Amino acid sequence: MSISVYRNALTAFLGIYRNVLTAFLGIYRNVLTAFLGARRAALVLACVVATAPLQAEIIEQVLVKVNGDIVTKTDFEQRQVSALRSRPELASASASGTEVQKAIAEVTPDLILSAVDELLLVQRGRELGYTLGDEQFNSILAGIKKDNNLQDEQKFQEALKQEGITLADLRRNVEHSMLLNRVQQVDVMDKISVTEEESKAFYAEHKQQFTTPSELTLREILIEVPTSERGINVAQDDEIKAKAEDVRKRLLAGEPFPRMAAEFSSSPSKANGGLIGPINHDELAPAIQKLLDPLKVGDITEVIRTQRGYQILKIESRTETKIKSFEDARDEISRRVAEQKSRGEMQKYLDRLREQATIIWRNDELKKAYEQALTKRRQQAAQTVAAR
Numbered sequence: 001m002s003i004s005v006y007r008n009a010l011t012a013f014l015g016i017y018r019n020v021l022t023a024f025l026g027i028y029r030n031v032l033t034a035f036l037g038a039r040r041a042a043l044v045l046a047c048v049v050a051t052a053p054l055q056a057e058i059i060e061q062v063l064v065k066v067n068g069d070i071v072t073k074t075d076f077e078q079r080q081v082s083a084l085r086s087r088p089e090l091a092s093a094s095a096s097g098t099e100v101q102k103a104i105a106e107v108t109p110d111l112i113l114s115a116v117d118e119l120l121l122v123q124r125g126r127e128l129g130y131t132l133g134d135e136q137f138n139s140i141l142a143g144i145k146k147d148n149n150l151q152d153e154q155k156f157q158e159a160l161k162q163e164g165i166t167l168a169d170l171r172r173n174v175e176h177s178m179l180l181n182r183v184q185q186v187d188v189m190d191k192i193s194v195t196e197e198e199s200k201a202f203y204a205e206h207k208q209q210f211t212t213p214s215e216l217t218l219r220e221i222l223i224e225v226p227t228s229e230r231g232i233n234v235a236q237d238d239e240i241k242a243k244a245e246d247v248r249k250r251l252l253a254g255e256p257f258p259r260m261a262a263e264f265s266s267s268p269s270k271a272n273g274g275l276i277g278p279i280n281h282d283e284l285a286p287a288i289q290k291l292l293d294p295l296k297v298g299d300i301t302e303v304i305r306t307q308r309g310y311q312i313l314k315i316e317s318r319t320e321t322k323i324k325s326f327e328d329a330r331d332e333i334s335r336r337v338a339e340q341k342s343r344g345e346m347q348k349y350l351d352r353l354r355e356q357a358t359i360i361w362r363n364d365e366l367k368k369a370y371e372q373a374l375t376k377r378r379q380q381a382a383q384t385v386a387a388r
Helices: 003-014 018-024 028-051 073-085 098-127 134-147 153-163 167-191 196-205 234-252 257-264 268-272 286-292 326-356 364-387
Strands: 062-066 069-072 215-224 275-280 309-319 359-361
Touching: 062 073, 062 098, 062 364, 069 073, 069 098, 073 098, 098 167, 098 326, 098 364, 134 167, 167 326, 196 326, 215 234, 215 257, 215 268, 234 257, 234 309, 257 268, 268 275, 275 309, 286 309, 326 364, 359 364
Parallel strands: none
Antiparallel strands: 062 069, 062 359, 215 275, 215 309
């Protein structure tokens, strides 16, 4: 049962908040195996445990209590390993090396802040009376089984066992995600409104984001210059350039570009008459943009020296740059302004929940990491407000 399929099935039901959902779907064995393989995963986990400043040897250590709910050592290690897994540069790193330990130190502050935030939101959801009913859960469960071809109950139970989770674990994760989503929607998103003035100000400031860039469809002929271990033969280079100039003259005289491309081009596009594109204008190299911009549809460039040889381009078609009007972009603008406002409102909402909560730390180092991430978040929020 893959994390991606599980996430898709759940997202179809819940709609919003993929990031939070992903955090809850860290099925441990899959995370470890996908990160470095079963053998190295054990080393990564050992590294995580060694890095965390926990001394007592007990089955479950409580790192922090939030209004009576807890984050355990095991829970938090899962988050750390999941975060490491998202860093492809660590795939070949030594699990006990400084690179991995540095990565753990980098991700830990945000992870512990996120863990506490999620507990606060889940608790608020329960306070509001939200629950995951049997009918809802069974509907989600049926989708998971269908998507993974696990309608046979025995196969499904074997899959759960292989992933190292129980049906109760699965239901708890689904319910947590539902609570997170519902609280955000009801307590934050539903209370956000976007005025006409805010929409127009956003459009004026971000008009380029509502622009459809020009696209070009080109035809090309590339005549390759032979190379050897000694480099390029100057005489051959001159010969190929002269050949390219002759091809260009024939094109200007009216010979069909597709036929000339099929006969002379070294590019794979010769099979399609030299046709390439459509290409976003902004994705072209600046030198090519400068060369093509003055030309009209149907015009042919001068012979261009490239790394491989000599190239001739023809503009087959071109669409002009289009800017959406405010009216055409209104819905998208409103959505983006609402999303922007929701981030700030969500932080204010979490701050209020945090102020009302009783948070008891059992690990001083993680408390410091939490405070560090919280300070950073507030600074970023202040900078965002100042930039508006």
